[in-house]
Amino acid sequence: MRGFGRYAIWVYSAAALVFLMIPIIYTIVFSFNDSRRTNIVWRGFTLDNWLDVCDAQGVCQAFGNSILIGVVATVLATTLGTMIAIALVRYRFRFRSATTLLLFLPMATPEVVLGAGLAAQFLQAGVGKGIGTIILAHTMFCISFVVVTVRARVASLDPALEEAGRDLYASPRAVFWRITFPLLLPGIMAAALLSFALSFDDFIITNFNRGADVTFPSYVYTAAARGIPAEANVIASAVFLLAIALVLVSQLSAAARRRRLAKA
Amino acid sequence: MAFGAFATATSAAEPAARRKSPVALLLLLPGLLYLALFFLVPLLSLVITSLQQPDPLVFGRFENAFRIENYATVLAQYWPQAVRSFGFAALATLFALLIGFPLAYFIGITLRRWPLLQALALVLVIAPFFISFLLRTIAWKQLFSDEGPVVGFLQALAILPGDAAITGSAFAVVFGLTYNFIPFMTLPIYTSLERLDLRYVEAGGDLYASPASTFLRVTLPLAAPGIMSGTLLTFIPAAGDYVNASREFLGSTETAMIGNVIEANFLVLQNFPAAAALSLVLMAAILVLVSVYVKRSGTEDLL
Numbered sequence: 001m002r003g004f005g006r007y008a009i010w011v012y013s014a015a016a017l018v019f020l021m022i023p024i025i026y027t028i029v030f031s032f033n034d035s036r037r038t039n040i041v042w043r044g045f046t047l048d049n050w051l052d053v054c055d056a057q058g059v060c061q062a063f064g065n066s067i068l069i070g071v072v073a074t075v076l077a078t079t080l081g082t083m084i085a086i087a088l089v090r091y092r093f094r095f096r097s098a099t100t101l102l103l104f105l106p107m108a109t110p111e112v113v114l115g116a117g118l119a120a121q122f123l124q125a126g127v128g129k130g131i132g133t134i135i136l137a138h139t140m141f142c143i144s145f146v147v148v149t150v151r152a153r154v155a156s157l158d159p160a161l162e163e164a165g166r167d168l169y170a171s172p173r174a175v176f177w178r179i180t181f182p183l184l185l186p187g188i189m190a191a192a193l194l195s196f197a198l199s200f201d202d203f204i205i206t207n208f209n210r211g212a213d214v215t216f217p218s219y220v221y222t223a224a225a226r227g228i229p230a231e232a233n234v235i236a237s238a239v240f241l242l243a244i245a246l247v248l249v250s251q252l253s254a255a256a257r258r259r260r261l262a263k264a
Numbered sequence: 265m266a267f268g269a270f271a272t273a274t275s276a277a278e279p280a281a282r283r284k285s286p287v288a289l290l291l292l293l294p295g296l297l298y299l300a301l302f303f304l305v306p307l308l309s310l311v312i313t314s315l316q317q318p319d320p321l322v323f324g325r326f327e328n329a330f331r332i333e334n335y336a337t338v339l340a341q342y343w344p345q346a347v348r349s350f351g352f353a354a355l356a357t358l359f360a361l362l363i364g365f366p367l368a369y370f371i372g373i374t375l376r377r378w379p380l381l382q383a384l385a386l387v388l389v390i391a392p393f394f395i396s397f398l399l400r401t402i403a404w405k406q407l408f409s410d411e412g413p414v415v416g417f418l419q420a421l422a423i424l425p426g427d428a429a430i431t432g433s434a435f436a437v438v439f440g441l442t443y444n445f446i447p448f449m450t451l452p453i454y455t456s457l458e459r460l461d462l463r464y465v466e467a468g469g470d471l472y473a474s475p476a477s478t479f480l481r482v483t484l485p486l487a488a489p490g491i492m493s494g495t496l497l498t499f500i501p502a503a504g505d506y507v508n509a510s511r512e513f514l515g516s517t518e519t520a521m522i523g524n525v526i527e528a529n530f531l532v533l534q535n536f537p538a539a540a541a542l543s544l545v546l547m548a549a550i551l552v553l554v555s556v557y558v559k560r561s562g563t564e565d566l567l
Contacts, residue, residue, distance in 0.1 A: 024392065120309040136302055203398060256379075
């Protein structure tokens, strides 16, 4: 890429990044809209929506449900997925290809099929749908994503570190909790954050299995027919700003560390 | 990044010595049982439900049967929506690739000399994941609405006739799908390009290859695993999506996709056999397409 091409890719990529930001900025700006009933036309700046977020009926309840579901599903999926990831890298066992297929298929299945399948199962088993069934569903689709994330970390572990522990007469349990687990922790944390994000923003699978309970995305979907209150924008914007601040700090400090290492 | 993991997991070096131990079973069993119970059994439930027939005694109830005709009925009734789903998903995948590949190249290769800029650009690509995708889609709907800025601008330039609308059109749905999946396309390609050793590209130049042929014969093949996982991560969820195409968002009844039909049959009409049959048709079609695609691209073990 020389001459013209060099500038073209800067311009093209900058335009693409701006394009990605448009609806995000729109959502944040309209969280400050002094809207009456529907939040479609700009009526002027106000902080009221931010100060009384729970004024819109049901929005805080829905948000709370989403947090609860996200936390429980994340803990379950991260535990089950990490165990599988360790077994996949460290041990020989029969049915390895069947196992990897079973882990791959949920990621290759459209959400609407996963959702309808679980709903059909709950219907046949006579299980009432609600927060419990949402948690069961979210845990299911998060496991595979945890496995791929943690697996890469397990594979990059230096076996010499654990060997050193064993050479110093540490019990297998001590080796795991004092050496293996702390080294895996960044991967496990990344997997947990991904699980939570997937669960928190899931709409399609949730919609099939929620019964009468409302999560934040299903609240937005139902409200879309009659106009979404600005308070929903406030919640989405607050979550976004918090998450982006965390990511920025970790990314920029990692980049700065790389630069220091490159200079040294 | 797990989105790159589709591409990276295979190439990660595995330690050579894998032990055989009963511990493996203890580690695997809980998770695999969970997936069997909440992934495989639901598929079986779909098969059973798809073959059911209406209960002759109670209206709105179904009893187990073996009505293969259910499949013929739903296909005859809903083939336009099924064809449209795959068409829209293919277009969205193509557009996402046209936007995502240069963007991934820019972040992974052009920005290498500026680590801070690179980190910042990467944050911007993943930023959409942190804000509700329903609200992002609503934002486009309002920007494209009849009183919105885009329609007004295009009408002022006489590009769009005075009575035309954007929302509710096939264009709006493909646009929304494309927007939604750009990060899913960009991230895996970025992961492939980020690790690309630039000495290969230099070697192409040293051997008197033109920049274009170096790109086609060196860079592109090395980015192939990323392109492949990116297209899968876009095409599969796009084909099953029903938010963009729904009437409350960017679509209309004329743009309904197979996901809209499954949702309507399951949750509104409560015609469970039809919804189940359509789900299985969708899943089978996707599995066939994916396995053909994976075979042709030559990387068979994705996980």
